[in-house]
Amino acid sequence: MADVFDRYGGVVYSVALRVLKDKEQAEDVMQDIFFQLWSKPDAFVQGRGSLGAWLLVIARNRAIDRFRRRRATESPDDVVLLSHTNLADESERNILMEKVRVILENLPPEQQKSLQPAYFEGLSHSEISMQTGEPLGTVKTRIRLALIGLRKALAA
């Protein structure tokens, strides 16, 4: 577990901190995630995808749950993702980080405006719609387009 923590602790903590903007709460989220992984290692099934990517999804979701003061919306067992990104290797991870930042910065501003609050604040599409004044359908489409744009750019 110490090795897994050394490898992924930083990225898990950083995501939680970005969402919660509070060091203590971000550490709580990080500690709970690694403790759960230790006590219930079957929650992550190897072969489904990379452990790093899975931990990132869990970290973001747990942080959002805490940020929105709601109980955990899903069990880690329910998170099944398909990702071939190798986050285990630090140098590969750093390259990918830079690539993702560039891709997100290059998304059309209106897509960024819909994706960012959904991802980092856990806002629902209707909340984003109210916040931006955009129609609900437009917000939905922008989020989908942002994710598809990200997928295509990563595959390129």
Added chain:
Amino acid sequence: MIENEHIPQEDLALYALQALSEEESEAVQLHLDQCASCRGELARLLGNTAVIGLSVQQHPVPLGARQRLLNRIAADAMATKQRVKQDARGQVFDFPRSTWIPWATAAVFAIVAIALGVENSLLNKELRDESS
């Protein structure tokens, strides 16, 4: 949409981000439980959302966080070990208790029966002596 048709990609993307309302999420979940194709697409979308987390500024974990995790794990492992030991001990005591109680009761009855038998024969002897 939910029963027979696949979930629109917009809704699936929002579901991946947990950005649907509770009722909408429940409806999507119902469909996902029965549809491998939509589950596959959701897994791909979740793979995409995972990397968004990499775009954030990276921070080192707080000082001592690693040790705090290892201490918590060690404490939990110790508590589990003690629980297992206590359970095992409980079983050791439980097993004979459940077996020896009926035997002990039978033995007490046997002793009482023997004592009554002896007393009976003594009284009979006394009666015979008195009548002769």
